[in-house]
Amino acid sequence: MIKNICDDSLCTACGACENSCNFQAIIRTKRKDDSWYMQIDDTKCKNCNRCLKVCPNNHVPSLYSPQKAYAAWSTDKEIHKNSASGGIATELYNYAVDKKMYFAGVSMDKNLEAHFELVNNKNSIEKFQNSKYTFSYMDDIYLKCKELLKKDEKILFVGLPCQIAALRNYIGENENLILIDLACHGTPSPEFLKQHVKTIEKKKNKIADNVSFRNARFNTNNFYFTLTHKNRIFYKKNSLSEDNYQIGYHKAFIYRDCCYQCRYAQRKRTGDLTIADYHGLGKVSVYNGNKESVSCVLVNSEKGKTLLNKLFENEQIEVIERPLLEPLQNEPQFNYPSKSSQEHDEFINLYQKKENFDLVANVVFKQDKFKGWVLGTTNVVNYKNKFMALLPWELKQYVKKMLRRK
Ligand SMILES: Cc1cc2nc3c(=O)[nH]c(=O)nc-3n(C[C@H](O)[C@H](O)[C@H](O)COP(=O)(O)OP(=O)(O)OC[C@H]3O[C@@H](n4cnc5c(N)ncnc54)[C@H](O)[C@@H]3O)c2cc1C
Numbered sequence: 001m002i003k004n005i006c007d008d009s010l011c012t013a014c015g016a017c018e019n020s021c022n023f024q025a026i027i028r029t030k031r032k033d034d035s036w037y038m039q040i041d042d043t044k045c046k047n048c049n050r051c052l053k054v055c056p057n058n059h060v061p062s063l064y065s066p067q068k069a070y071a072a073w074s075t076d077k078e079i080h081k082n083s084a085s086g087g088i089a090t091e092l093y094n095y096a097v098d099k100k101m102y103f104a105g106v107s108m109d110k111n112l113e114a115h116f117e118l119v120n121n122k123n124s125i126e127k128f129q130n131s132k133y134t135f136s137y138m139d140d141i142y143l144k145c146k147e148l149l150k151k152d153e154k155i156l157f158v159g160l161p162c163q164i165a166a167l168r169n170y171i172g173e174n175e176n177l178i179l180i181d182l183a184c185h186g187t188p189s190p191e192f193l194k195q196h197v198k199t200i201e202k203k204k205n206k207i208a209d210n211v212s213f214r215n216a217r218f219n220t221n222n223f224y225f226t227l228t229h230k231n232r233i234f235y236k237k238n239s240l241s242e243d244n245y246q247i248g249y250h251k252a253f254i255y256r257d258c259c260y261q262c263r264y265a266q267r268k269r270t271g272d273l274t275i276a277d278y279h280g281l282g283k284v285s286v287y288n289g290n291k292e293s294v295s296c297v298l299v300n301s302e303k304g305k306t307l308l309n310k311l312f313e314n315e316q317i318e319v320i321e322r323p324l325l326e327p328l329q330n331e332p333q334f335n336y337p338s339k340s341s342q343e344h345d346e347f348i349n350l351y352q353k354k355e356n357f358d359l360v361a362n363v364v365f366k367q368d369k370f371k372g373w374v375l376g377t378t379n380v381v382n383y384k385n386k387f388m389a390l391l392p393w394e395l396k397q398y399v400k401k402m403l404r405r406k
Contacts, residue, residue, distance in 0.1 A: 001042040002027070006057035009257045011037035013135070014166035017051035019142035026051060032352045035135065035189035035256045056165035063268035064300035069327050070308070071278050071287070072297045072319045077394075082216040084131040085277045086295030089158050091316045092180060092307070093125045098314075101154040104145070106136045108211060112194045116141045116159070118148070128158075130220065133213045133249050135187040135256070138163060142170045149174055160184045161264035164271050178303055181269055183276030183296075183333040186252060186259030195357035196245045200227060206234045219388070219396065221292050223250070241372025244361035251368060252338040253347055260344075262337040267328050272304030273297055280330020284323045290397075296327045343368070 005017050008029070017038050018026045025044035028036040040051065052058055073086030079094075080087045089105070096103040102120045105128025109115055114136040117124065136159075145155055145167065154176045157167060161181040171177055197208055208227035214220040218238070225246050227235040237243035248254035264270055278296035281287055297319070299305045311317045328334050343364055350360045388396055 002029070003040040003042055003045070005038050005040060005051050006055050008037045008039070010057045010261055010263075012056075012162040012166075012256075012258045013037060014056065014163055015138040016054040016056065016142055016166040016170045019138075019140060020050040020054045020170065022048075022050075031189070031257065032348050033189040033254075033256060034191035034351075034355075037258075054166070054169045056162060056169055057263075059169055060263060061165050061168040061270065063264075063266075063270060064272070065268055066274065066298040066300050066324060066328070067305070068299040069322045069324045070297045070299070070319045071281055071289070071294050071322050072308075072317050073294055074317055075315055079129075080293060082126075082129055082220075083293075084214050084220050085275075085293055086317075087129075088275050088295045088297060088311075088317065089180070089182075090125055090129050091311055092156055092158065093128065094122075094316060095307070095311055095314070096120075096154075096156040097122045097125070099154065101156055102148055103156040103158075104141060105158055106132055108132055110209075112197055112208075112211060113137060113190055115139060118144045118155070130216065131182075131213055133187070134193045135190045136160070136163070137190075138166070142167060145171060145177070149176055152176065154178075156180070158182065158275075160187070161270045162258075162262065165264060168270065178307060179271040180273045180275060180304075181264075181271030183274065183331055184262075184265070185333050186255035186262070186338045188249065188254040189256060192248070192254055192357045193245060196361075197227060199358045200235050204234050208235075218390075219293075241369050241376050244358055244365060247365045247368055247372070248347070248361055251341075251343070253341060253343045253365070255338060255344070260337055260340040265333045265335070265337040267334050269298060269300045272301040273299060273308060276327070276331055276333070278327065279332075280326055281322070283330055284326035287320075287322070289320065296322075296331065298324075298327065 013036055023044050023046050025041050027039050027041050029039050030036050072088055074080045074091050079090045083090055093103050102118055104116055104118045106114050106116055107127035114132040114134050116138050118141055156178045158180040161184055164179045164181040201207055206229045210228040212226045215224040215226040218224040222238050224236055224238040225243050226233050276296045278294040281291045299308055312319050347364045354360050
């Protein structure tokens with residue numbers, strides 16, 4: 001017999017239950033979109049209930065109310081340029097290396113899957129940099145964290161809010177564990193990205209050795225989705241009208257069921273710090289600085305406050321305090337989960353029949369692609385962005401500074 005751990009539509013597949021079971025009794029059950037939820041195989045279960053206790057859907061850990069908000073970015077131009085927003089995650093990793101701490105981050109593997117790794121060397125930082133807009137596998141990271149903490153090692157962990165909640169349940173309170181949650185609008189089944197890339201590879205007759213969701217060569221703000229083979233880009237799309245994965249992801253058509261009901265898309269946070277793209281900068285009080293490539297950092301606990309101070313004292317980051325309400329009001333993910341839509345339902349139902357991401361996306365996203373194309377060809381800002389994306393980063397910063405001065 002098979003038993004549920006939590007409401008299956010809420011299961012985020014964080015894997016805390018798998019890591020807590022000593023009897024290999026946790027199984028993965030497929031959803032319509034080829035993602036999965038966790039269940040218990042009763043024939044192997046010894047009723048220890050560990051999996052039930054650790055599940056962040058059954059036990060939401062106590063959440064932090066943010067105390068302060070900052071606009072922040074790395075003082076290192078290369079880090080700033082190559083990161084999704086202000087490069088705060090990378091600066092946190094640099095701090096961890098300096099303090100001989102372990103740190104966890106996500107990198108893409110050869111199978112186009114995003115996996116967590118726990119490391120303590122500088123060489124790994126680069127592959128963690130920038131956002132991978134797909135499901136990330138926690139694998140056995142919980143066990144690894146527990147083992148290191150037992151040895152009194154210190155760990156800095158950056159992850160999505162549901163993953164941080166699961167880790168907190170699994171480990172319990174621990175002075176040596178610093179947790180950073182990212183704002184998150186959702187993650188799709190990992191199968192969609194794999195299929196999409198395979199379709200392009202087949203068309204272009206090339207194999208991708210790198211996939212980027214916000215390629216830094218064209219400014220991460222422009223959200224260029226690129227595929228690269230031996231350092232040469234063979235696929236590059238930025239407009240929401242052009243790429244099926246970009247449309248599906250950024251319009252929230254392709255997330256897993258659990259993401260539309262996310263209980264962590266709210267103002268109270270799971271991490272000691274929260275980092276996000278700064279949305280709404282200058283909307284609540286005057287701000288005259290650069291608004292692009294700026295991270296929002298929420299300080300949620302004393303541990304978080306001390307850590308952010310250290311980065312500032314080390315001159316790793318620039319920080320400007322902002323009214324707390326500014327990011328809280330303007331970042332949708334600090335207020336409610338992404339909304340499901342008719343397109344989502346149509347997409348999932350057709351995908352269940354066809355099992356082909358692009359074939360289904362071509363049908364369901366047809367109108368959105370056309371609308372995006374019309375907007376793209378008639379929008380002057382779009383041309384300006386495309387032109388700016390071609391400029392080297394330093395020159396672009398200079399042009400922006402000049403424009404601001406006028
Ligand atoms: C799936 C996802 C959804 C997001 N949604 C939003 C949003 O709706 N609004 C918003 O303001 N910001 C969102 N972000 C955060 C944003 O993309 C930036 O990560 C954030 O601004 C921090 O930027 P940075 O320059 O400091 O770090 P980055 O250069 O983005 O550093 C990357 C960090 O993100 C981690 N990471 C990358 N991909 C994943 C993944 N798939 N799962 C877990 N961790 C990952 C890396 O390990 C590293 O710690 C999202 C990020 C992800 C990964």
